[in-house]
Amino acid sequence: MTTLGSPMTPFLALDKGKLEANIARLRGRLKTPLRPHLKTAKSVEVARMLFDGQAGPITVSTLAEAEAFAAAGFTDILYAVGIAPDKLDRVVTLRERGVDLVVLLDSVAPAAAVGRARIPALIEVDCDGHRGGIAPGDPVAAEIARTLHNGGGEVRGVLTHAGESYFADSPAALVAAADNERRCAVQVADFLRAEGFQAPVVSVGSTPTAHFAQDLTGVTEVRAGNFVFFDLVMAGIGVCDVQDLAMTVVTTVIGHRPDKGWILTDGGWMATSRDRGTARQRVDQGYGLVADLDGVLLDDLLMTDASQEHGILSIRPGSAAELPDIPVGTRLRILPNHACATAAQHDQYQVTDSSSAIQAVWPRVRGW
Template identity: 65%
Template sequence: MNTLNDPQTPFAVVDRARTDRNIARLRAHLHASGVPLRLHVKTSKSLDVAARVFPGGPGPVTVSTLAEAGYFADGGYTDVLYAVGIDPHKLPRVLALRRRGVDLAVLLDSVAQADAVAKASADAGDPVPALIEIDCDGHRGGIGADDPILPEIGRRLADGGAELRGVLAHAGESYFADTPAARREAARHERDTVVRAAGHLRRAGLPCPVVSVGSTPTAHAEADLAGVTEVRAGNYVFFDLVMAGIGVCDVDDLALSVVVTVIGHRPDRGWILTDGGWTATSRDRGTATQRIDQGYGLVTTLDGRVLPDLIMSGASQEHGTLALRPGSTGVLPELPVGTRVRILPNHACATAAQHRRYHVIGGGAAAGAPVVEAHWARHDGW
């Protein structure tokens, strides 16, 4: 029987009970809204995790790379949205996946992309479905809901050989919405913006069957999704310190962590050194602008108890530095060389990306350490 004391560190750990609880929470919320989930798999990139979201068999998924699309296609997932603006050079890969029976849709926000998708569709005799990305908050890509170019992009697709499937928005600024009221407003604005865009297309005589919204904060924030046909979310399966920092979840909901080992001490600097640097945890500093800066992650004991005021304060390639958070009046805990601790990450997607599999714990323990009950594979690459 292996426990968290056995594998070589550093390694990623997933708490199955917390993952299942997180999945059940959003499932119940969306069931009440009557809108289905399109799971974003970019966080876990794991068929085992997706199977817990879709216990009855493969459901609709969102991917962030075509490698993910292929991996999930191999696992039986055929309803796939590639939700990164399409690079025309990747269209042959899109068409190859579609020839395998995958209903793979792409995302775009320009006439140039629409023309490329239309041409590739016409040449292949396969109308590639495309969603137009709508910018609801100035966070990243997309066009405005009222931009006059919107119906022109739609026409280029519909008349050029492709399929205009609908519109999509991502409320990226919701990751900074640190009150329930702010998250509800972000969700309502996301909904209203993308529904308005869909209306412009329909009034222009263009089809718009899909109206897609999604981010982990907004997915949990609003029950009135009138006019929306699907919700995308993915981070929620694990959650992270950024989500805890804005109040979407509690620290006790975080299902992903990284086990590291103490390898040294610098008492003159108040440091404890570990063998887990940014190659194990990432260098994401997503909590730096929040009310509580968690450094590179919170530190817990091997059984998951948070060590008061101890954070991962520094990260070089293979070394992690643990220290008391600035301003703390606490005492640095005694953690001898060889002690194992767990790091709760700022950004679950970035931390998971450092690992090829998850060591799954489920509540059992032996010799004072959680038992590893399974290993879940994880995919990577582009």
């Protein structure tokens, strides 16, 4: 039997039972259709777990993902990054293969070319100042829609993403972020409809707001991606428990520095990423919490620093816990800050059930 003691470290372990439970939890609370974002998992097998043989709907962050999921039979795909003109040919190629691939627009300039290519688009709305999108009250929405429509394209609707919800610090703030996300999207959809466009799709979502939204009136689909794995940032804002984290990085102890209170591992930032998302939270978890191979957390032990191929574990500053005596060669799990970034450092998942037996190896989609 292959177990988590077998593959060369560092590698990603994925607990299929926790993955299933995370998916069931969100599916159980949402009555609105879910369009999961596969930018976190980037795995055809995870996509299949999200659906029972259905062909979507899914969300992707790269055309490489769109192509991989289309090849696996997914035909309802949203590419949720503003479209660059150079990428239209690849979108058209997928659409000609029968994939309903939809793109995003937030300005007039590229809309004519998207229209001429007969590509449906959502208009991106900025609900909280995090990246692209038009302001909810900006009449440019109608100009983008007209340009798209007159070019020959379809105004499929609107999309927004509550990026600020990742920094919410209470259930009330999460509920408010979800409500703001909904209101901004519905406002622009209503405006477009008043301007004569059907705009059937109103797409909202983020992992935090998908789990806290109280009212989704007017919303036609909810996007979330991180929820399949969760991470310490999500645990820090109260969206999940630390025990819900489905993906961990397995590392091996390679040395000790008792004079410094350090345990060294072979999992550096190449294995965890440089993401330090919890640094801005109430509890800074360093590069991650540390558990044994069975998943039992080690008391107040953190991965506190990283070089390319070295991880440094030490006791949380201020804690009275003692550095445990862990021999060279012992394998440990690191619970990551940010699942999307940590997963991106790896090419595959070693998939286990609740035991440490490896049931499968699932590849990840890479590149753009």
